Amino acid sequence: MSNIQPEVVxxxxxxxxxxxxxxxQFWKEFRKKKPALISLFFILFLILIMIIxxxxxxxxxxxxxxxxxLESPTLEHFFxxxxxxxxxxxxxxxxxxxxxxxxxxxxxxGAVFGTILGLVSGFFGKLLDRSIMRVxxxxxxxxxxxxxxxxxAILGPGLRNVIIAVSFFSIPSFARIVRSAxxxxxxxxxxxxxxxxxxxNRRIIWxxxxxxxxxxxxxxxTMKVGTAILAAASLSFLGLGAEPSSPDWGAMLSKSRDYIDxxxxxxxFPGLIIFLTVLAFNxxxxxxxxxxxxxxxx
Amino acid sequence: MNHILQVNNLQTxxxxxxxxxxxxxxxxxxxxxxxxxxxxxxxxxxxxxxxLSIMRLLHDTPGKIxxxxxxxxxxxxxxxxxxxxxxxxxxxxxxxFQEPMTSLNPVLKIGKQLRExxxxxxxxxxADAAEHAVKVLESVGIPRAKDIMEEYPHQLSGGMRQRVMIxxxxxxxxxxxxxxxxxxxxxxxxxxxxxxxxxEIQKENDMGILMITHDLGxxxxxxxxxxxxxxxxxxxxxxxELLFENPKHPYTKGLIASVPKIGxxxxxxxxxxxTVPSPTNMPTGCKxxxxxxxxxxxxxxxxxxxxxxxxxxxxxxxxxxxRQGAMTE
Amino acid sequence: MWQYxxxxxxxxxxxxxxxxxxxxxxxHLIPGDAARLIAGKKATLEEVQAIRENLxxxxxxxxxYLLYLKDLLSGNxxxxxxxxAPVSKLIGERIMPTLGLTFMSIGWALVVGILLxxxxxxxxxxxxxxLGMLTAVSGISLPNFWVGLVLIQLFSVQLGLxxxxxxxxxxxxxxxxxxxxxxxxxxxxxxxxxxxxxxxKQEYIRTGRAxxxxxxxxxxxxxxxxxxxxxxxxxxxxxxxxxxxxVVVETVFSFPGLGRLLIDSIQMRDYPVVQAExxxxxxxxxxxxxxxxxxxxFLNPKxxxx
Numbered sequence: 001m002s003n004i005q006p007e008v009v010x011x012x013x014x015x016x017x018x019x020x021x022x023x024x025q026f027w028k029e030f031r032k033k034k035p036a037l038i039s040l041f042f043i044l045f046l047i048l049i050m051i052i053x054x055x056x057x058x059x060x061x062x063x064x065x066x067x068x069x070l071e072s073p074t075l076e077h078f079f080x081x082x083x084x085x086x087x088x089x090x091x092x093x094x095x096x097x098x099x100x101x102x103x104x105x106x107x108x109x110g111a112v113f114g115t116i117l118g119l120v121s122g123f124f125g126k127l128l129d130r131s132i133m134r135v136x137x138x139x140x141x142x143x144x145x146x147x148x149x150x151x152x153a154i155l156g157p158g159l160r161n162v163i164i165a166v167s168f169f170s171i172p173s174f175a176r177i178v179r180s181a182x183x184x185x186x187x188x189x190x191x192x193x194x195x196x197x198x199x200x201n202r203r204i205i206w207x208x209x210x211x212x213x214x215x216x217x218x219x220x221x222t223m224k225v226g227t228a229i230l231a232a233a234s235l236s237f238l239g240l241g242a243e244p245s246s247p248d249w250g251a252m253l254s255k256s257r258d259y260i261d262x263x264x265x266x267x268x269f270p271g272l273i274i275f276l277t278v279l280a281f282n283x284x285x286x287x288x289x290x291x292x293x294x295x296x297x298x
Numbered sequence: 299m300n301h302i303l304q305v306n307n308l309q310t311x312x313x314x315x316x317x318x319x320x321x322x323x324x325x326x327x328x329x330x331x332x333x334x335x336x337x338x339x340x341x342x343x344x345x346x347x348x349x350l351s352i353m354r355l356l357h358d359t360p361g362k363i364x365x366x367x368x369x370x371x372x373x374x375x376x377x378x379x380x381x382x383x384x385x386x387x388x389x390x391x392x393x394x395f396q397e398p399m400t401s402l403n404p405v406l407k408i409g410k411q412l413r414e415x416x417x418x419x420x421x422x423x424x425a426d427a428a429e430h431a432v433k434v435l436e437s438v439g440i441p442r443a444k445d446i447m448e449e450y451p452h453q454l455s456g457g458m459r460q461r462v463m464i465x466x467x468x469x470x471x472x473x474x475x476x477x478x479x480x481x482x483x484x485x486x487x488x489x490x491x492x493x494x495x496x497x498e499i500q501k502e503n504d505m506g507i508l509m510i511t512h513d514l515g516x517x518x519x520x521x522x523x524x525x526x527x528x529x530x531x532x533x534x535x536x537x538x539e540l541l542f543e544n545p546k547h548p549y550t551k552g553l554i555a556s557v558p559k560i561g562x563x564x565x566x567x568x569x570x571x572x573t574v575p576s577p578t579n580m581p582t583g584c585k586x587x588x589x590x591x592x593x594x595x596x597x598x599x600x601x602x603x604x605x606x607x608x609x610x611x612x613x614x615x616x617x618x619x620x621r622q623g624a625m626t627e
Numbered sequence: 628m629w630q631y632x633x634x635x636x637x638x639x640x641x642x643x644x645x646x647x648x649x650x651x652x653x654x655h656l657i658p659g660d661a662a663r664l665i666a667g668k669k670a671t672l673e674e675v676q677a678i679r680e681n682l683x684x685x686x687x688x689x690x691x692y693l694l695y696l697k698d699l700l701s702g703n704x705x706x707x708x709x710x711x712a713p714v715s716k717l718i719g720e721r722i723m724p725t726l727g728l729t730f731m732s733i734g735w736a737l738v739v740g741i742l743l744x745x746x747x748x749x750x751x752x753x754x755x756x757x758l759g760m761l762t763a764v765s766g767i768s769l770p771n772f773w774v775g776l777v778l779i780q781l782f783s784v785q786l787g788l789x790x791x792x793x794x795x796x797x798x799x800x801x802x803x804x805x806x807x808x809x810x811x812x813x814x815x816x817x818x819x820x821x822x823x824x825x826x827x828k829q830e831y832i833r834t835g836r837a838x839x840x841x842x843x844x845x846x847x848x849x850x851x852x853x854x855x856x857x858x859x860x861x862x863x864x865x866x867x868x869x870x871x872x873x874v875v876v877e878t879v880f881s882f883p884g885l886g887r888l889l890i891d892s893i894q895m896r897d898y899p900v901v902q903a904e905x906x907x908x909x910x911x912x913x914x915x916x917x918x919x920x921x922x923x924x925f926l927n928p929k930x931x932x933x
Contacts (some may be wrong), residue, residue: 145871271773279768388839403831415838
């Protein structure tokens with residue numbers, strides 16, 4: 001305890017937080033984080049593209065136009081055309097659906113399994129906890145991308161297997177984070193109180209512990225989506241993910257390597273959009289962490 | 299005048315979500331040569347902030363000095379540039395802290411941490427500084443001082459660490475030592491040893507000590523003069539004898555009553571009801587009014603001034619007859 | 628101290644056994660008849676049988692595992708199905724370039740990352756901090772294969788300064804190690820900043836100031852060593868990221884290292900090579916983290932003197 005900041009100030013803040021609704025309080029704080037706010041709008045825009053993309057793109061992303069092969073960016077084709085004369089902007093817009101849905105569903109899978117394991121591990125402790133944590137240790141012994149490459153090597157290439165591979169390496173980190181949040185919450189008095197009333201374990205976990213871990217999970221989820229996009233794009237780039245002909249961002253980059261000498265826009269734009277998307281998720285994650293999970297800040 | 303330190307109307311504020319909140323409200327006092335002055339109060343009363351403000355050590359806190367003077371040797375420390383202030387810290391004014399474990403750097407050897415101020419202020423070579431450090435360590439009663447120079451803080455006991463802190467503070471013979479709760483984190487027996495050590499080194503070096511504490515026992519043990527602080531203000535100031543014989547302010551009376559006494563039997567320990575008000579939620583009149591057992595109506599609306607009478611100052615309407623008479627008539 | 632190291636090393640044995648078992652199961656995890664899959668669609672029954680015997684797939688599982696362990700301990704990693712060469716030989720040819728690349732990457736990433744983190748922490752919430760942290764979050768978000776391709780475009784295609792690939796001479800290491808280290812550099816910078824900011828709030832920093840020390844003496848004399856301790860741990864964990872990244876970056880630069888070998892082997896279904904490579908990557912990761920623990924204990928006197 002330092003004597004510098006009177007404790008009374010902090011108690012005051014807790015009281016105030018209770019007065020306002022959670023969301024209102026959250027938004028008031030979050031609004032101040034400009035980079036995170038801009039990122040949120042960018043991500044919402046991408047999600048909009050994901051939904052309505054195929055119906056608004058200026059060109060058919062799959063239709064070749066052999067008169068306009070490998071054109072540099074022009075007013076007609078903002079990002080230029082590829083080796084079949086297809087509009088790159090249109091392909092990227094349609095590809096958003098592939099890339100984002102693969103990454104988000106992979107992290108979602110990892111989060112669901114990881115959270116369950118973490119809750120169970122932290123809540124029941126003892127042998128169960130130790131066994132789950134040992135399994136996580138083993139998974140941690142493999143570098144993320146190597147684990148994913150290994151899994152795809154076993155299961156074969158393809159987006160479904162990419163989802164499995166990426167979710168696999170997300171599980172142990174979610175499990176660990178949720179476990180430590182669970183342990184913290186468990187220590188808090190009200191869980192003891194609930195237990196003495198005679199609530200079932202399942203009820204305690206879902207009604208009392210899980211809600212306390214949600215902010216941590218949201219923050220971590222956001223940051224992991226960025227990692228997952230990079231991992232999925234890497235796998236596609238290595239030819240282990242999406243079909244090479246599909247408009248998946250990683251796959252587009254993989255093919256465009258052959259044209260690096262003559263048509264750099266083929267390389268530049270897919271990479272730029274991957275970068276900006278991952279950046280947006282990371283900045284959003286940073287902002288969410290500052291607001292939702294301030295104890296991990298600095 | 300024989301004042302080593304003269305604090306005039308010092309004001310310090312903290313940056314919070316709701317803007318700047320003043321936590322030290324224009325306090326004034328002085329410390330004389332060879333004198334031990336205590337500042338006593340509950341946690342949150344602004345006593346630690348006062349000590350850090352004197353040293354201008356608010357760097358890593360949200361605090362900022364917003365007014366007043368800290369006069370040392372005819373210089374107002376608050377007007378010095380940071381570069382000259384560094385020359386005063388550790389050399390003229392030294393400070394020791396509450397928690398001797400966390401106040402020493404865990405990854406540096408005791409020797410290096412002791413040598414630092416000596417090499418810096420006394421311009422000694424590394425070897426001379428080490429020799430000097432060993433002497434200082436011995437003077438604060440540390441056995442096998444040479445060995446300890448090569449050890450790390452975690453290898454020492456709490457009492458030893460506080461002795462090291464004291465050695466570090468007095469190594470450059472400062473005129474003023476500020477001790478912020480130096481014994482709070484220690485065992486009772488060790489507390490007594492450290493306090494008598496401080497009295498001893500004070501005599502030897504003829505320095506002034508400003509002793510920040512919440513413990514009236516410590517005050518009774520070592521201090522000559524006492525300043526009682528409440529909610530960032532001085533509420534009473536007098537000599538130690540007068541304070542214990544004839545406490546004036548109801549807050550001081552409450553503090554004295556809450557000190558356990560030997561032989562008081564099974565009687566319940568007295569405690570002052572309520573808590574220190576937060577800077578965001580200050581009462582308008584006397585800041586102690588909500589907790590005061592002698593409270594009067596107008597205490598809630600008017601704040602009393604600090605009135606001195608026969609070397610005993612007090613900030614309370616009970617002793618300000620004129621006003622009291624006027625109100626009761 | 629030595630006891631601590633010994634304890635850490637011994638503690639790794641169960642983990643190594645489990646990891647080796649998981650990797651041993653690798654071929655058994657391939658859905659369907661592994662031998663037939665490996666042999667390919669056109670293979671005759673005899674060829675499939677030969678592969679099955681070659682890989683020992685006809686023996687009981689536990690016997691296979693013990694044989695696998697025995698082979699591992701004697702340095703026998705099996706034989707490539709494609710070329711028939713010993714896997715250890717294939718790996719031996721490729722390991723040096725990859726190690727060189729990895730250490731070059733982590734080296735510059737540590738130096739620049741720590742520097743950037745210190746600058747950001749010292750100028751906290753001022754423009755150098757904002758700039759440093761924007762660089763860092765960008766570094767974390769950059770796809771390393773794209774960085775590689777952009778570098779090739781810039782330095783090889785446009786300026787003609789550096790070779791586009793291979794591993795001949797130090798010049799061919801520059802771009803790959805930049806692409807590979809950028810992400811780690813960024814992460815180290817972020818951790819360094821938050822660690823140093825955290826350290827600067829500690830009470831011994833205030834003690835240092837109370838002694839009259841100036842800003843530089845405080846940061847470099849008192850805070851840096853303390854704040855490096857957690858960064859070392861993080862750097863170890865990030866090493867895994869580096870190993871994964873090396874596969875991608877080696878592919879971009881046609882770099883003759885282990886990563887390229889892994890991808891080529893997967894494409895050719897050369898499973899014994901894939902198996903050995905994954906084991907090797909995990910082993911490196913585990914060993915680096917052991918090394919980190921030891922460095923950590925050297926930095927932290929509390930552990931060193933236990």
